[in-house]
Amino acid sequence: MSRQSIASALLKSVLAGSLSIAALSPVYAHADPLKVVTSFSILDDMVETVGGDHVAVTSLVGPDGDVHAFSPKPDDAKSLADADLIVVNGLQLEGWIDRLIDASEYEGDIVVASDGIKTRPFEGHEDEEGHDHGDDHDHDHDHDHDDHDHAAAEEGHHHHGDVDPHAWQDLENGEQYARNIRDALVKLDPDNADDYQANAKAYIGKMEALNSESKERMAQIPESDRLIITSHDAFGYFADAYGLQLLSPVGINTLAEPSANDMGNLIQQIESSHAKALFLENMSNPALINQLHEETGVAIGGTLYADALTPDGEGSTYLGMFQHNVDTLIEALNTDD
Numbered sequence: 367m368s369r370q371s372i373a374s375a376l377l378k379s380v381l382a383g384s385l386s387i388a389a390l391s392p393v394y395a396h397a398d399p400l401k402v403v404t405s406f407s408i409l410d411d412m413v414e415t416v417g418g419d420h421v422a423v424t425s426l427v428g429p430d431g432d433v434h435a436f437s438p439k440p441d442d443a444k445s446l447a448d449a450d451l452i453v454v455n456g457l458q459l460e461g462w463i464d465r466l467i468d469a470s471e472y473e474g475d476i477v478v479a480s481d482g483i484k485t486r487p488f489e490g491h492e493d494e495e496g497h498d499h500g501d502d503h504d505h506d507h508d509h510d511h512d513d514h515d516h517a518a519a520e521e522g523h524h525h526h527g528d529v530d531p532h533a534w535q536d537l538e539n540g541e542q543y544a545r546n547i548r549d550a551l552v553k554l555d556p557d558n559a560d561d562y563q564a565n566a567k568a569y570i571g572k573m574e575a576l577n578s579e580s581k582e583r584m585a586q587i588p589e590s591d592r593l594i595i596t597s598h599d600a601f602g603y604f605a606d607a608y609g610l611q612l613l614s615p616v617g618i619n620t621l622a623e624p625s626a627n628d629m630g631n632l633i634q635q636i637e638s639s640h641a642k643a644l645f646l647e648n649m650s651n652p653a654l655i656n657q658l659h660e661e662t663g664v665a666i667g668g669t670l671y672a673d674a675l676t677p678d679g680e681g682s683t684y685l686g687m688f689q690h691n692v693d694t695l696i697e698a699l700n701t702d703d
């Protein structure tokens with residue numbers, strides 16, 4: 367964005383005759399911000415916040431996009447080839463990234479934003495280890511895996527299953543993401559280290575404040591009311607940090623499709639529990655949640671921002687996304703019935 371405004375300011379100067387074309391290139395090169403490519407929109411906002419005017423960030427998976435279901439295109443390899451820095455989530459969120467980076471011949475640093483966090487193991491649904499869902503999990507999906515992954519991929523989606531990748535849904539992890547991004551920018555661009563340090567410090571301060579406020583507000587809801595149902599298991603870290611219990615029709619990967627049996631079990635669980643609300647996700651198909659709503663009568667409590675920011679509005683930043691999720695959950699769970 368800032369690059370565009372610099373370019374347009376320069377263009378205006380050229381048109382006004384105050385700058386010659388010959389002068390344009392060196393001036394532009396000097397002002398050129400670092401080109402950072404991130405895998406998905408949440409990292410995009412974090413890098414922009416820490417990097418400020420010194421970075422021009424593009425995201426492979428944009429707002430409202432599903433990072434699990436992404437299929438890179440040739441243009442994505444091109445944007446990686448030009449990048450000064452790549453930032454990914456890690457924890458097997460981006461199953462497609464290694465192949466894309468290989469295809470791009472990018473040779474710079476790759477920052478894994480989740481480095482150093484305490485990972486959360488993913489405990490699958492009870493029957494998910496059994497591999498006996500018939501054909502449900504056997505369809506191919508578009509993105510390829512390295513050869514050594516093929517056997518696991520062909521068995522279904524279980525190769526994603528040992529660590530939960532959705533670590534950004536705990537603000538303390540978000541703080542670590544910001545530190546990792548800060549350190550990478552300082553290393554790459556030491557001239558602007560002071561700015562990166564100051565931006566990160568202010569950003570982490572806001573995360574700390576929102577974190578304690580969210581914990582306090584959530585603790586005021588009776589524990590027995592803190593059971594929610596979401597489309598996929600994107601809120602495990604959130605649930606651990608802020609004291610919720612979760613159910614979902616599919617596991618940590620939106621590509622999984624629940625069998626009729628899975629859905630039947632979940633409907634039974636919802637009916638025998640005190641689940642207060644079902645929640646849609648901004649980047650997931652609403653069909654499963656709508657079906658659960660129709661079959662159980664449990665209310666839909668709103669839309670949570672799970673694996674992506676929104677194109678505009680309060681969900682267009684990481685902090686705004688988090689605030690929205692906390693507000694939406696509290697409003698839905700705080701009903702007297």
Ligand SMILES: [Zn+2]
Pocket residue numbers: 434532598599600618619620672673
């Ligand atoms: Zn997810």
